[in-house]
Amino acid sequence: MARTINDIQQSIITDLKANFPNLSVSKFAEWRLWTYMVAAAIHAFEVILDLFRQEVDDLTTKITAGTKLWYAEMCYRFQNGHTLVFDKATSQFYYEQDDPDSRIVKVVAVNEGYKTVSIRVAKTDPEGRIVPLSEDERKNLADYFDTIHTTGIPTTIVSTTAxxxxxxxxxxxxxxxxxxxxxxxxxxxxxxxxxxxxxxxxxxxxxxxxxxxxxxxxxxxxxxxxxxxxxxxxxxxxxxxxxxxxxxxxxxxxxxxxxxxxxxxx
Structure with a gap:
């Protein structure tokens, strides 16, 4: 976690005083201004590192098959009416056409039970209201997960009235x-x-x-x-x-x- 500018500056000041005991004690000394500038730069760098670390962690969690986040992410990637294709080079399924309009799942809830995963989903209607998937849409999503999910872990797709x-x-x-x-x-x-x-x-x-x-x-x-x-x-x-x-x-x-x-x- 990124340190505050004040914490970094105090650490720099402590080190400088230990090595250069004759530095001016004035709070307005020029060297103190430089310590603040350096501390601000270090703080900005540490914030960037934190953001990078969080982004990497999020991506790692998303792509780890079998996690709740993975199931949720796969629901959002589902393209109703499109056929999955297997890529031998990456050993992954994908859609040949990227069709955002066919990604109908807008709400996802994932719960783990005994040797099963329950996935509750919904879409939005033209007015923006959250509504259940039709039976055909629900079946297509179930077939999609039967294709991509981890072998031996059955999934149940539920889409009911709110x-x-x-x-x-x-x-x-x-x-x-x-x-x-x-x-x-x-x-x-x-x-x-x-x-x-x-x-x-x-x-x-x-x-x-x-x-x-x-x-x-x-x-x-x-x-x-x-x-x-x-x-x-x-x-x-x-x-x-x-x-x-x-x-x-x-x-x-x-x-x-x-x-x-x-x-x-x-």
Whole structure:
């Protein structure tokens, strides 16, 4: 992890004082300015190294067959309606044509069970709503994984109607931002949160709150109620910390409650 500029500078100053005890003690001495410039350059280099290391780690994890990230990445690479070709030189399957429009999978959740991997997926409709794959699309994806996945580890492809999250939120906002704008900002934040879940098929209550907190104009949030149900359930279950998403993704209920209150009224 990259050291701070101050840490690097102090290390340089300590070494210089040990080797050159007669240096000026003035905080505005020219040599101190040079130590800052050198420290800033070293810090920038260490930040670049951290970014490079993270990029290498991410790529290594993605290309390691059998990991959760690998299954998720392969879902996103799936091209519906295209035929896989085997490359003898690399011993890998690939598509002869790169067709982004055929990459229909937009939401992925991967769970490991006993000697099996469950993959829950969904796509988006023309209006941008998250919807299940058709049966033909689901079957094509299953055939795709039967071709590329690790031998001996069966995969199950699930694509069902979204789980439902119902919320009752009290949002306290800065009155310098119009309440109508705050409401729009919160609505946008909630929509972005819905499509940004990780691939572990888990809804975390705190992350929803964090998403709302980042909306412009929001000062704080109080959760009056937060509930969840699957597509096969009739009644909602309260969400304390987390909820397992049977579909791997969720949509919001039609009867949510969002109350805006100026922070000045408290």
């Amino acid at each position: 789980d439902t999250i119902r919320y009752n939120l009290n949002v306290y906002y800065d009155p310098s931002v119009p309440s109508s704008a705050v409401r729009e900002n919160v609505a946008q934040a909630l929509e972005e949160f819905k499509t940004s879940l990780s691939f572990d098929a888990v809804f975390y209550a705190q992350r929803l709150v964090d998403a709302v907190m980042h909306a412009k104009g929001v000062v704080t949030v109080k959760v009056a109620a937060l509930e969840h149900k699957t597509s096969t359930e009739t009644n909602y279950t309260p969400v304390d910390v987390r909820a397992e998403l049977a579909a791997g993704y969720f949509d919001y209920a039609d009867d949510n409650t969002l109350t805006l209150t100026s922070i000045q009224s408290l």
